[in-house]
Amino acid sequence: QCPKTGRKYTEWCRLRRVGSGNRCALCKLNENCPDKYGEKITLKSHELTVHYFCLLMSSGVYQRGEENEGIYGFLVDDIKQEVSRSYRLKCAVCKKNGASVGCYIKSCRKMVHFPCGKQHQFIFQFTDPFPSYCKDHSPTQSLPVSSCVSEPLSCSVCLDPIEAVLSYSVLKCPACHGSWFHRDCVQNQAHSAAMFFFRCTLCNNKDMFQQEMLRMGIHIPERDAAWELEENAYGELLQVYQHCDAIKCLSHSGRTNSSRTGWFQILRCMLCGSRGTHRKCASLNTFETDWACEDCAAAVDATASLPRHTDSPQPAGQRRSRSSKRSLILTPRQSPIVCKRYCTSAKEILQELASQISQHHPSMPVVVSGNKVLEAAMELVKRSDFKPSHALAVRFTSSKHIPSSGNTRHFLSLLVQQLQNTIFEGPDGAKNLTLDAQALREDVYFDVGCLLSLSLIHGGPPLGFFSRALYQHLFNFPRDTPLTVEDMGNTGFTDKVKKIQESRSLEELREAMQSASEYLEVAGCMRPVDSLSDKDTLVEDIVSFHLITRLQLPFQRFCEGLKTLGVFDQVQMFPGAFVSLFCSSPDKLTAETMSALFTVKFSEQEETTGKESAVVTFWRHYLVECEVGRCATSLEDVLIYATSADVVPAIGFSPNPTLSFLNPLDPAGAFPKSQPSSNHLVLPVVPSYQVFKKNMEYAVCQLTVMQAI
Numbered sequence: 001q002c003p004k005t006g007r008k009y010t011e012w013c014r015l016r017r018v019g020s021g022n023r024c025a026l027c028k029l030n031e032n033c034p035d036k037y038g039e040k041i042t043l044k045s046h047e048l049t050v051h052y053f054c055l056l057m058s059s060g061v062y063q064r065g066e067e068n069e070g071i072y073g074f075l076v077d078d079i080k081q082e083v084s085r086s087y088r089l090k091c092a093v094c095k096k097n098g099a100s101v102g103c104y105i106k107s108c109r110k111m112v113h114f115p116c117g118k119q120h121q122f123i124f125q126f127t128d129p130f131p132s133y134c135k136d137h138s139p140t141q142s143l144p145v146s147s148c149v150s151e152p153l154s155c156s157v158c159l160d161p162i163e164a165v166l167s168y169s170v171l172k173c174p175a176c177h178g179s180w181f182h183r184d185c186v187q188n189q190a191h192s193a194a195m196f197f198f199r200c201t202l203c204n205n206k207d208m209f210q211q212e213m214l215r216m217g218i219h220i221p222e223r224d225a226a227w228e229l230e231e232n233a234y235g236e237l238l239q240v241y242q243h244c245d246a247i248k249c250l251s252h253s254g255r256t257n258s259s260r261t262g263w264f265q266i267l268r269c270m271l272c273g274s275r276g277t278h279r280k281c282a283s284l285n286t287f288e289t290d291w292a293c294e295d296c297a298a299a300v301d302a303t304a305s306l307p308r309h310t311d312s313p314q315p316a317g318q319r320r321s322r323s324s325k326r327s328l329i330l331t332p333r334q335s336p337i338v339c340k341r342y343c344t345s346a347k348e349i350l351q352e353l354a355s356q357i358s359q360h361h362p363s364m365p366v367v368v369s370g371n372k373v374l375e376a377a378m379e380l381v382k383r384s385d386f387k388p389s390h391a392l393a394v395r396f397t398s399s400k401h402i403p404s405s406g407n408t409r410h411f412l413s414l415l416v417q418q419l420q421n422t423i424f425e426g427p428d429g430a431k432n433l434t435l436d437a438q439a440l441r442e443d444v445y446f447d448v449g450c451l452l453s454l455s456l457i458h459g460g461p462p463l464g465f466f467s468r469a470l471y472q473h474l475f476n477f478p479r480d481t482p483l484t485v486e487d488m489g490n491t492g493f494t495d496k497v498k499k500i501q502e503s504r505s506l507e508e509l510r511e512a513m514q515s516a517s518e519y520l521e522v523a524g525c526m527r528p529v530d531s532l533s534d535k536d537t538l539v540e541d542i543v544s545f546h547l548i549t550r551l552q553l554p555f556q557r558f559c560e561g562l563k564t565l566g567v568f569d570q571v572q573m574f575p576g577a578f579v580s581l582f583c584s585s586p587d588k589l590t591a592e593t594m595s596a597l598f599t600v601k602f603s604e605q606e607e608t609t610g611k612e613s614a615v616v617t618f619w620r621h622y623l624v625e626c627e628v629g630r631c632a633t634s635l636e637d638v639l640i641y642a643t644s645a646d647v648v649p650a651i652g653f654s655p656n657p658t659l660s661f662l663n664p665l666d667p668a669g670a671f672p673k674s675q676p677s678s679n680h681l682v683l684p685v686v687p688s689y690q691v692f693k694k695n696m697e698y699a700v701c702q703l704t705v706m707q708a709i
Contacts, residue, residue, distance in 0.1 A: 356566075
């Protein structure tokens with residue numbers, strides 16, 4: 001026996017043999033790859049070398065020491081004892097002895113070396129108690145029942161094509177469900193970004209993303225990001241670019257000379273900062289401070305997504321054509337923002353897009369004569385100075401009783417109603433685009449798309465009138481859903497297509513085709529049929545022609561209009577979140593939703609809080625009676641009284657509706673007051689529900705009558 005350890009001499013010699021040199025005593029590999037196996041640590045005094053991950057995941061050794069003892073708390077004697085224990089265990093992969101890592105499931109007997117486990121799809125969780133799972137018992141991921149994000153086409157890290165099937169080698173983000181990636185790619189990202197910067201590349205979620213990645217066996221180093229550890233990594237940022245890049249520099253002192261002010265002060269590109277010019281060389285005035293180099297100006301111009309009209313007004317009576325529109329050269333303040341990827345609902349995404357609306361620029365005036373809302377809106381988008389990111393200032397000339405604060409919401413609500421009868425056809429709530437040659441010549445499709453986007457961002461109501469077929473063609477959601485005859489709506493040709501579809505014999509099919517021959521010739525679907533089974537393909541081609549092929553140009557212009565303020569791009573990215581906003585009627589108001597819509601703000605005086613709580617009870621009871629029809633007013637009337645909107649806007653209310661209280665000297669004669677500009681309703685403190693109901697009905701009905709005048 002060894003006099004120091006008491007072990008048998010043969011075992012002591014074996015430990016000396018496997019522990020010496022540069023081979024890991026646990027996995028027997030000589031490789032030094034910190035990303036795969038962890039830090040390779042050698043204790044020369046003990047002639048012991050191990051990979052940190054091999055040690056961390058071994059089933060029979062624990063950190064019983066302090067951090068500075070042994071190897072990060074693993075005592076040397078414990079490590080050697082683990083080497084001895086694992087020597088008797090055979091690896092399930094390579095069939096060699098020394099397997100120290102076992103499946104965490106007690107009933108499972110699989111043992112492997114750490115490197116063999118990585119090759120055999122073992123999952124190692126780098127969280128206490130550092131369990132390991134074999135391929136049969138490893139945790140898995142699953143998709144939610146209804147996901148608002150379509151299946152991915154590429155890895156979010158390397159951008160290479162990816163198979164949209166969750167597996168050991170393919171993972172997804174648990175927050176947005178839209179970011180998928182290869183295991184190796186996300187592991188490389190984790191090693192580079194480390195704990196402080198490792199997050200989903202699409203939705204930017206950090207906490208939930210990191211927890212899920214740890215559960216799926218991704219190692220996240222507890223250190224700063226790799227790029228932060230590079231010596232003098234940001235030294236170049238301390239140098240300010242000082243060079244004139246004009247083709248011909250007019251400075252006698254050279255291209256690098258820059259005065260503090262005047263003609264020969266160097267201005268840097270306001271977009272990239274890596275090009276410069278003297279004011280004189282770029283023909284800039286002495287007061288100008290903004291300048292963009294040719295590369296940046298060309299790039300911004302080429303990628304602009306907000307079409308606008310020409311800057312010069314057109315002569316009266318001259319028809320505007322598609323060629324009279326050009327791409328808007330976007331400045332940084334005007335460029336459409338990229339919505340934060342952690343937004344999961346249409347409301348949140350629209351609120352993010354609404355941050356483009358500038359309150360510092362003059363509002364766009366809109367004057368509405370009578371009920372000609374659509375005409376006023378069309379005139380607005382045809383103006384040469386139209387800016388979709390400017391606020392709207394709406395004025396109705398025919399009514400003096402609508403509060404000015406509610407003009408915009410009232411205008412947008414009427415606008416959405418009237419837009420349904422422009423370039424759309426079909427029943428209410430399920431409209432498709434129609435083919436209108438005059439509308440195509442006047443580019444009405446673009447204008448309507450622009451106005452719909454404008455309404456959504458500026459606080460208009462949910463649209464709710466798109467058919468599922470129209471939404472599917474615009475945004476490819478849901479995928480792989482075939483079009484049917486019902487999607488055509490009640491057009492004059494629908495009945496003839498149904499007869500073709502319902503044919504029970506070859507003769508009936510040919511007769512139905514003959515009765516619709518004129519349309520089939522136009523659609524390019526008139527062809528000989530040899531069997532009854534040909535009708536399915538025929539009907540599919542007819543429906544595709546009617547809903548898609550013949551409307552290609554209208555669809556294109558309509559989509560370009562919807563790109564205003566970035567709406568189309570965000571809906572295309574999150575089609576599941578927006579489908580109800582475009583295709584379903586707004587939810588009917590209920591007493592419960594109305595009550596939850598308003599935030600109650602009680603007074604600070606304790607002696608009045610009890611009375612105000614009673615008024616809140618009156619308010620909720622009043623809403624219930626409005627819902628069941630026991631009041632002279634409806635819930636919509638009450639909402640209009642408080643906010644000037646009859647439905648909750650698609651973007652939500654800003655600010656959120658609130659309730660406060662008024663303590664009058666004469667409670668019986670106190671009436672509620674509304675502040676629609678701030679969505680604020682002031683309720684008087686009254687002694688009974690009868691008085692509260694009477695005063696509420698009087699105030700709300702009075703506004704309704706005045707608006708009708």
